[in-house]
Amino acid sequence: xxxxxxxxxxxxxxxxxxxxxxxxxxxxxxxxxxxxxxxxxxxxxxxxxxxxxxxxxxxxxxxxxxxxxxxxxxxxxxxxxxxxxxxxxxxxxxxxxxxxxxxxxxxxxxxxxxxxxxxxxxxxxxxxxxxxxxxxxxxxxxxxxxxxxxxxxxxxxxxxxxxxxxxxxxxxxxxxxxxxxxxxxxxxxxxxxxxxxxxxxxxxxxxxxxxxxxxxxxxxxxxxxxxxxxxxxxxxxxxxxxxxxxxxxxxxxxxxxxxxxxxxxxxxxxxxxxxxxxxxxxxxxxxxxxxxxxxxxxxxxxxxxxxxxxxxxxxxxxxxxxxxxxxxxxxxxxxxxxxxxxxxxxxxxxxxxxxxxxxxxxxxxxxxxxxxxxxxxxxxxxxxxx
Numbered sequence: 309x310x311x312x313x314x315x316x317x318x319x320x321x322x323x324x325x326x327x328x329x330x331x332x333x334x335x336x337x338x339x340x341x342x343x344x345x346x347x348x349x350x351x352x353x354x355x356x357x358x359x360x361x362x363x364x365x366x367x368x369x370x371x372x373x374x375x376x377x378x379x380x381x382x383x384x385x386x387x388x389x390x391x392x393x394x395x396x397x398x399x400x401x402x403x404x405x406x407x408x409x410x411x412x413x414x415x416x417x418x419x420x421x422x423x424x425x426x427x428x429x430x431x432x433x434x435x436x437x438x439x440x441x442x443x444x445x446x447x448x449x450x451x452x453x454x455x456x457x458x459x460x461x462x463x464x465x466x467x468x469x470x471x472x473x474x475x476x477x478x479x480x481x482x483x484x485x486x487x488x489x490x491x492x493x494x495x496x497x498x499x500x501x502x503x504x505x506x507x508x509x510x511x512x513x514x515x516x517x518x519x520x521x522x523x524x525x526x527x528x529x530x531x532x533x534x535x536x537x538x539x540x541x542x543x544x545x546x547x548x549x550x551x552x553x554x555x556x557x558x559x560x561x562x563x564x565x566x567x568x569x570x571x572x573x574x575x576x577x578x579x580x581x582x583x584x585x586x587x588x589x590x591x592x593x594x595x596x597x598x599x600x601x602x603x604x605x606x607x608x609x610x611x612x613x614x615x616x617x618x619x620x621x622x623x624x625x626x627x628x629x630x631x632x633x634x635x636x637x638x639x640x641x642x643x644x645x646x647x648x649x650x651x652x653x654x655x656x657x658x659x660x661x662x663x664x665x666x667x668x669x670x671x672x673x674x675x676x677x678x679x680x681x682x683x684x685x686x687x688x689x690x691x692x693x694x
Contacts, residue, residue, distance in 0.1 A: 312399075312618045315342035315374035317365050317389055318381035319350040320475075322403055326378055326610065331357060334611045338618045344368040365389055369396045376401065376427070376621060378614075382477040383408040383485050390428075391419045399427040401617050404494040406430050406634030408485035409667055410642050410660035413635040420631060428631035429617045432498045433609035435629055439571050442601055443557070443564055444503050446573065453561030453579055455504060458532070458540030464551030465492040465544065472522050473681040479522035480678055481670040487524030488546045489514070489641040498637035500542070503557075506636060507532040507540070509655055514648035519547025523676040530644045542644070562596070571601040 314330060316323050323343070330340040343354045344362040351361040362368040365385075369377065369392055376399035379389050387407045393400050400420075407413035420428040434440055446452050465488060477483025484491060510532055514525035526547050532540040545551070555566040560582075562575040576583070577595040606612060612628075619625045639658055646663045647654040 309375065309622065310337065312338050312621050313341040313373065313375045314338055314378060315344065315368050315371075315376070316340065316378045316380060317344045317368060318379065318385075318403075319343055319345035319347070319354075320380065323378075323380035324350075326380060326614070327354065329608060329611045330614070334608060335614045335618060337622060338614065342368055342371065342373045365392070369393055369398065375399060376617070379403060382475075382483055383490065384412075384483065387412040387416045390416045394419050394423050394426055394428070397423075397426070399429075399617075399621050400631070401429040401431060401614065402631060402634065403431045404498070404634070405490060405638045405641070406631055407638055408490070409664055410635060410639045410658060411664040413638045414660055417632045417635060427617065427620045427627065429613065429620070429627050430629045430631045430634035431610065431613055432495060432629050432634070432637070433606075433613055434495045434499045435502060436606045436609040436612045438603040438606065439566060440499055440503065442571060442603060443566070446564065447503060447557075447559075451561060451573075451575070452557065452559030452564065453576075454536065455534075455538045455557060455559045457538060457556075457558040458500070458504060459543075459554070459556045460496060460500065460541075461543045461552045461554045462493065462496055463543060463545040463548040464553050465546045466549045466551055467492075467520070467526075467546040469520055470681065472520055473679055476678055476680045479520070479524050479526075480676065481523060481667065481674055484524065485667060486641060486645055487516075487522065487526050488544050489525060489528060489644055490638075492546060493542075493544050494637050494641060496544075497542075497640040498634070501636045501640060502633075504538075505534065506640070506656055508535045509533040509653050510640075510643045510647050511653040512644035512647035514645050519545070521679075523674060525645060525648070528644060528648075530647075571603055573599045573601055575599060 316327055327340055330338060340359055342360040344365055345351055355361045360373050377393045378401045379386055380403045383405055386402050390400050390402055407416055472479045479487055512530045515527040516525055518527040520526050527545045530542040557564045560579045562573060565572050575597045580594055583594045616628045620627050642663050643654050643658040
């Protein structure tokens with residue numbers, strides 16, 4: 309094989325976005341050969357450009373027209389489609405989240421491990437962004453010292469009622485499995501654990517339908533604690549305007565702040581704990597250096613991950629983001645909500661089956677009546693660089 313034939317299931321916003329850059333030739337040695345949607349009107353444009361079109365996932369997976377499948381459907385379908393594709397001998401790239409909940413993620417990962425020759429990737433494009441790569445290097449190189457506190461306020465996800473009414477699956481327990489945490493914040497949760505590792509304890513305060521006519525969380529404040537004693541908070545909302553996006557990490561050697569498109573490092577001249585122990589007076593502080601770290605946004609980060617996916621298939625190079633790493637952000641989204649529902653702190657790793665039972669209960673007892681309204685086309689890509 310010298311070219312990977314790629315198919316896409318789900319031709320909503322994300323599926324269309326991926327199709328556009330694949331058709332434009334932005335991923336070398338890859339060819340979009342097939343697409344699948346249950347909405348016939350979404351298929352004609354791709355048929356006209358030479359792609360095969362399918363109205364069911366089963367037909368596409370069994371067609372022989374593709375070598376790899378990109379899954380961009382509503383959340384609950386990610387697991388079943390991923391498993392079906394792997395069993396059919398297809399490589400898979402799964403949009404976030406890899407599954408709607410941790411137990412399903414475990415099932416998908418278990419199936420992928422039964423097919424070690426197949427490539428399983430996850431679409432977490434923020435890891436390709438230079439600003440987060442620079443933060444990670446500062447942490448790994450010890451420039452920040454030991455991390456003691458983390459705060460991420462990301463409340464600039466403002467969404468209107470029209471957004472939630474645009475799809476029957478949106479903001480429902482049955483269709484999405486959660487709200488702002490599982491939908492909007494998955495990339496930030498993935499980035500948080502990629503930079504700092506998974507916390508050991510979580511206490512969530514999630515408000516259900518605080519700002520919208522929905523049955524899932526749209527306003528959250530979460531407290532976290534890591535094994536080394538570092539503490540943190542994660543705050544998000546889809547109902548707050550104008551909103552804030554401020555990411556702050558404090559270590560014993562200084563503080564990193566990412567806000568308003570700027571990355572700053574306020575560096576202590578000495579480790580603050582060592583300075584404190586050695587100081588002879590009570591009100592002195594370490595001297596500081598203020599450094600602004602330049603960066604540019606990655607150019608089409610989704611295509612970067614797809615190129616790597618293709619290279620992993622053809623050249624067996626390592627994946628930037630192995631699919632099994634997608635379980636961490638799912639677990640964080642789940643446990644933040646689960647803690648709130650239980651009204652208590654939850655230790656990690658979370659009991660995936662207990663959360664699945666709770667989610668099944670929410671689905672079974674739901675009386676929510678979803679109203680679906682067609683909306684005008686909008687540029688959803690404005691939310692990519694966060």
